[in-house]
Amino acid sequence: MSNQTTIMSNQMSTNPFVQLCVWPGAVLGDSTPEDFENFFLEEMAVRVKYHTEVKTRPDLDAAGRPVAETGGRNDLFFFVHNDDSEKFAIPRLAMGIRWWEDVIKYNDNSHLYEREFIKAHPPIW
Numbered sequence: 001m002s003n004q005t006t007i008m009s010n011q012m013s014t015n016p017f018v019q020l021c022v023w024p025g026a027v028l029g030d031s032t033p034e035d036f037e038n039f040f041l042e043e044m045a046v047r048v049k050y051h052t053e054v055k056t057r058p059d060l061d062a063a064g065r066p067v068a069e070t071g072g073r074n075d076l077f078f079f080v081h082n083d084d085s086e087k088f089a090i091p092r093l094a095m096g097i098r099w100w101e102d103v104i105k106y107n108d109n110s111h112l113y114e115r116e117f118i119k120a121h122p123p124i125w
Contacts (some may be wrong), residue, residue, distance in 0.1 A: 012110040017049045017079035020100035020121055021092065026076040027052060036078070046088045047081035071112070077121075101125055 007118075028036060032049035040048045058071035080088050092098075101123040105109040108119055 015084050017047075018082055018124060019080045019085050019098050020051065020124075021048075021078055021080055021101055022103050023076040023078070023097045025073055025096070027074050028076065029112070044088065046084040046091075048084075049079045049081075051077040051079055053077070054117060056115060057114065060111050064117055077111075 005046035028050070031039075036049050036050045040046045053074055053076050056071050056073045057073060058068075061067050100121060103117060104113065107122045
């Protein structure tokens with residue numbers, strides 16, 4: 001078993017909310033975290049836990065320089081219950097919700113988020 005697999009297994013055994021999701025451009029607004037969680041439970045029968053909202057950093061051009069008038073988008077982060085991840089995998093796409101790993105690891109958009117945030121939320125797969 002790899003070290004990453006061991007870490008993920010340990011996290012899942014103590015916390016059923018491990019898979020981090022990003023909803024780009026979403027805001028909690030006047031809703032409460034409980035309203036947010038209840039929405040997913042009632043509409044999709046998926047258990048989620050609201051985590052936080054983060055403003056993105058600027059996009060980068062081909063030379064790695066920040067692109068003017070980009071960044072500042074509000075991204076909403078939440079966790080999906082481990083037992084609900086599979087049934088959430090396809091429906092989330094219609095809403096523009098992405099797995100955290102896809103955003104920062106596989107699509108290399110890590111430049112959009114502060115290093116401290118990424119360090120505090122390492123990919124689990």
